[in-house]
Amino acid sequence: MLAIEGLTVRFGGLTALEDVSLHAAEGEVLGLIGPNGSGKTTLINALTGIYPATGRVRFREVDLLGLPPERIVRLGLVRTFQNLRVFRRMTVLDNVLAAQNGMPDMRFADLVGGRRRDAERRERARGLVERVGLGGDADRLAGELPLASQRRLELARALVRDPALLLLDEPSGGMTPAETRGMTELIAALACPGRTVIVVEHKMALITGLCTRLAVLNFGRPIAIGEPAEVLRRPEVVEAYLGTESYR
Amino acid sequence: MADFLQNCLDGIATGAAYALLALGFTLIFGVLRRLNLSYGPSIMAGVFAGTALYMAFDAGLAEIAVATVIGAVVVGAYIERLCFWAIRKDMAVASMVSSFVIWMQIEEGVTLLFPDRTYAFPGILADAVVEFGPFFLRASSLAMLAIAALAVLGLLGLIYRTHFGLAVRAVSENPQAARVAGVNTGLVTLLAFACASALGGLAGFLIAAGDQQITPLFGLWATFKGLIAMMLGGMGSIPGAVLGGLLLGVVEANALWYLGVETRDLVAYMLLFAVLTFRPGGLMGQAALMARRAAESRV
Amino acid sequence: MLDDHLIGVLSNMGMISFIALSAYLVLVVGEISFGQQAFFAISAYASGIASAMWGWPFLGAVLWGAAIAGLAGLLLAIPTLRIRGLYFAIATLAFAEMVRLALEIFTYRVEVDGELVGPDGSEGFRDIRYIYEADISAGAFLLVILALLAVTLGAILWIERTRLGAVMRMVGEDPVLARLQGVNVNLTKIATVAAAGLIAGIGGALYAHLNTYVEPKIFNVMLGVHGLAYGLIGGLGTAFGPLLGVALDIGVLESTRAFSGYRMIVFGGLVAVLLIVRPRGLLDEAAVYRIRRFLLRKDAGD
Numbered sequence: 001m002l003a004i005e006g007l008t009v010r011f012g013g014l015t016a017l018e019d020v021s022l023h024a025a026e027g028e029v030l031g032l033i034g035p036n037g038s039g040k041t042t043l044i045n046a047l048t049g050i051y052p053a054t055g056r057v058r059f060r061e062v063d064l065l066g067l068p069p070e071r072i073v074r075l076g077l078v079r080t081f082q083n084l085r086v087f088r089r090m091t092v093l094d095n096v097l098a099a100q101n102g103m104p105d106m107r108f109a110d111l112v113g114g115r116r117r118d119a120e121r122r123e124r125a126r127g128l129v130e131r132v133g134l135g136g137d138a139d140r141l142a143g144e145l146p147l148a149s150q151r152r153l154e155l156a157r158a159l160v161r162d163p164a165l166l167l168l169d170e171p172s173g174g175m176t177p178a179e180t181r182g183m184t185e186l187i188a189a190l191a192c193p194g195r196t197v198i199v200v201e202h203k204m205a206l207i208t209g210l211c212t213r214l215a216v217l218n219f220g221r222p223i224a225i226g227e228p229a230e231v232l233r234r235p236e237v238v239e240a241y242l243g244t245e246s247y248r
Numbered sequence: 249m250a251d252f253l254q255n256c257l258d259g260i261a262t263g264a265a266y267a268l269l270a271l272g273f274t275l276i277f278g279v280l281r282r283l284n285l286s287y288g289p290s291i292m293a294g295v296f297a298g299t300a301l302y303m304a305f306d307a308g309l310a311e312i313a314v315a316t317v318i319g320a321v322v323v324g325a326y327i328e329r330l331c332f333w334a335i336r337k338d339m340a341v342a343s344m345v346s347s348f349v350i351w352m353q354i355e356e357g358v359t360l361l362f363p364d365r366t367y368a369f370p371g372i373l374a375d376a377v378v379e380f381g382p383f384f385l386r387a388s389s390l391a392m393l394a395i396a397a398l399a400v401l402g403l404l405g406l407i408y409r410t411h412f413g414l415a416v417r418a419v420s421e422n423p424q425a426a427r428v429a430g431v432n433t434g435l436v437t438l439l440a441f442a443c444a445s446a447l448g449g450l451a452g453f454l455i456a457a458g459d460q461q462i463t464p465l466f467g468l469w470a471t472f473k474g475l476i477a478m479m480l481g482g483m484g485s486i487p488g489a490v491l492g493g494l495l496l497g498v499v500e501a502n503a504l505w506y507l508g509v510e511t512r513d514l515v516a517y518m519l520l521f522a523v524l525t526f527r528p529g530g531l532m533g534q535a536a537l538m539a540r541r542a543a544e545s546r547v
Numbered sequence: 548m549l550d551d552h553l554i555g556v557l558s559n560m561g562m563i564s565f566i567a568l569s570a571y572l573v574l575v576v577g578e579i580s581f582g583q584q585a586f587f588a589i590s591a592y593a594s595g596i597a598s599a600m601w602g603w604p605f606l607g608a609v610l611w612g613a614a615i616a617g618l619a620g621l622l623l624a625i626p627t628l629r630i631r632g633l634y635f636a637i638a639t640l641a642f643a644e645m646v647r648l649a650l651e652i653f654t655y656r657v658e659v660d661g662e663l664v665g666p667d668g669s670e671g672f673r674d675i676r677y678i679y680e681a682d683i684s685a686g687a688f689l690l691v692i693l694a695l696l697a698v699t700l701g702a703i704l705w706i707e708r709t710r711l712g713a714v715m716r717m718v719g720e721d722p723v724l725a726r727l728q729g730v731n732v733n734l735t736k737i738a739t740v741a742a743a744g745l746i747a748g749i750g751g752a753l754y755a756h757l758n759t760y761v762e763p764k765i766f767n768v769m770l771g772v773h774g775l776a777y778g779l780i781g782g783l784g785t786a787f788g789p790l791l792g793v794a795l796d797i798g799v800l801e802s803t804r805a806f807s808g809y810r811m812i813v814f815g816g817l818v819a820v821l822l823i824v825r826p827r828g829l830l831d832e833a834a835v836y837r838i839r840r841f842l843l844r845k846d847a848g849d
Binding site for chain 1: 705706708709710711713714716717720721723724726727728729730731732832833836840
Binding site: 524 | 769
């Protein structure tokens with residue numbers, strides 16, 4: 001459902017991604033790992049239309065490259081952020097409610113129609129807020145939440161669009177081991193048939209617990225792809241990580 | 249053609265004053281990445297300090313120049329503490345608005361102390377004219393041009409050749425990293441502001457001495473002319489400030505000659521608007537602006 | 548009955564509130580405009596031309612002026628779409644000065660009842676005589692101002708409760724994140740700046756008809772900066788914020804006369820200090836949120 005061919009991203013003289021080709025099948029959970037600066041987040045930014053890139057990205061028969069971010073999101077490709085991004089001045093519930101913009105069933109009247117027209121979406125948002133375990137915080141300002149809760153909010157906000165492809169950028173970043181376990185369970189519970197997930201992570205517990213396949217990036221190029229346990233044993237992967245990153 | 253050339257000479261003359269004003273503006277923007285819209289009023293306050301000395305003690309030119317510079321620096325430091333130092337570092341726009349409202353304070357404060365519309369200012373070289381064949385240029389303008397050129401060299405030397413300049417560039421590039429590296433960012437910023445204000449005071453002294461009079465409206469004039477000149481040249485660029493000043497002067501002089509006095513300022517603002525929308529980095533700052541934008545768009 | 552002084556103060560507050568609300572809308576989508584006075588000016592002229600020279604009825608002239616101002620907002624919004632922050636602010640300033648200076652040379656006069664009427668460059672635009680001809684008292688005109696202000700405020704408050712209001716705040720807080728939630732940021736900004744122009748335009752049309760005379764130099768940068776400052780001190784969390792700002796400045800500082808001669812010093816200092824301690828104003832989002840929760844809790848308790 002997602003086919004990346006020869007994707008290249010350059011910033012001035014720096015090549016952040018070079019000739020990356022990667023496929024993701026319908027319903028799979030693909031892990032993406034690599035040392036810091038290997039281009040994982042750049043890949044997500046290129047897929048979501050934030051960075052200009054060359055090459056070819058096909059998502060369900062649509063060429064993504066060149067489309068503006070809001071169009072890509074409307075196609076069903078939704079992401080979270082490594083360095084948390086929530087609307088801090090809005091409540092948790094409003095963050096999730098507001099994330100449902102430009103969805104196929106949205107009409108202009110819904111924009112200005114007030115709360116009654118949004119009642120169904122509000123219920124949906126509230127349900128998701130509860131499912132990610134933020135039911136008690138639904139009416140708090142998002143900026144007041146602790147980091148782990150803000151990550152859960154990002155997840156609810158992404159899921160409310162019912163994405164076909166979910167890109168998670170370090171969903172457990174900055175979390176304690178207990179919080180990481182909670183997040184892993186949450187992601188596993190929220191996976192559903194027909195939804196593809198690509199998850200960028202450093203923590204191997206989360207990767208091995210969730211992923212059906214694993215791709216490794218180093219210096220902007222894919223160096224290995226395959227079954228997680230097998231990939232992690234490959235010498236070039238071990239070498240890429242040794243001394244640069246500790247992993248458990 | 250002769251008209252056009254004389255217009256250009258006149259334009260370069262006023263442009264020299266604009267360039268001096270733009271230099272201070274660009275120095276502040278270069279260091280803080282913020283805009284001080286009260287720059288003109290702080291210069292105006294300095295010039296009034298000079299006028300006060302002149303009226304009360306009939307002081308000599310050197311004393312008046314010093315008083316003007318000190319006045320501008322003191323008011324500049326007040327603005328820096330209130331509108332820049334005290335406001336959170338990521339709120340560039342709040343600083344700009346704050347400096348705009350402090351403008352009202354300064355203008356009203358000066359008007360309370362100096363209630364008349366205009367005050368006399370001692371002239372230097374006021375009537376001296378340098379002739380080049382059929383063309384002529386006021387000597388005071390030539391002096392301003394020379395001082396602007398010296399100021400550019402001095403600033404470039406200060407920024408790229410001294411330890412202080414290194415600190416300034418560090419703060420400009422990344423204030424947090426500079427602080428971690430042991431730079432006293434607050435002090436560096438204050439000193440850079442003081443440099444800009446001193447330069448502004450000098451510019452104000454020369455302009456007032458050329459006009460032989462001063463009004464509280466000078467603040468408005470100085471901010472807008474300096475701002476347009478800096479924007480044309482490119483925010484933060486030192487050579488750009490001089491180029492922008494001269495360009496603005498030449499465009500205004502020709503607009504005045506061919507289109508009339510009402511149209512002169514209109515043309516200047518149209519030029520500013522066009523530059524902002526089509527090339528917001530100006531003549532010399534486009535590459536730097538694009539690099540900053542790219543850095544800001546990282547997710 | 549209200550005395551003349553009070554009616555004058557309230558009328559001023561009402562008319563300036565339109566500029567304050569207009570600047571506020573632009574602030575909500577995350578930009579600073581120093582130039583909302585331009586739309587006030589454009590509509591003052593356009594509506595004056597319609598009523599004094601073309602013989603249009605008053606309400607038609609006001610709507611016409613507001614529509615032209617909204618169109619001007621569109622004209623400003625489109626070329627400035629690519630620039631943000633300081634650059635956008637300076638572009639609005641340049642735009643407003645362009646409008647003011649263009650009005651300094653704009654001359655369009657026709658003969659009405661044997662007299663030449665119309666804008667006459669820097670001489671201004673005299674004889675917008677509707678208020679005399681229809682024999683409307685200052686008190687009655689105040690009611691017209693307040694009614695139009697109430698309609699405008701109601702519309703903004705309604706929008707703020709809808710999804711569109713949420714979209715505007717998303718664009719204001721983090722445009723990149725907003726795009727990634729499916730928001731068309733460009734369209735939102737264009738529509739907001741145009742609507743802001745229209746709202747300032749209503750105020751401008753009222754101003755021209757109350758004063759019967761306008762001249763370009765009224766619409767200087769300081770008018771725009773005041774309009775902007777009202778939202779910043781009153782608060783950006785609700786449309787009541789800019790009105791609070793207007794009340795503080797005109798209602799307290801100007802009309803009590805306690806600060807006469809020092810008003811700008813006090814006002815400038817007040818704004819500067821508030822920008823330090825409460826960068827989003829007295830009624831910022833967090834304050835509005837707390838007030839709303841307090842009110843809801845009281846409802847639930849009853």
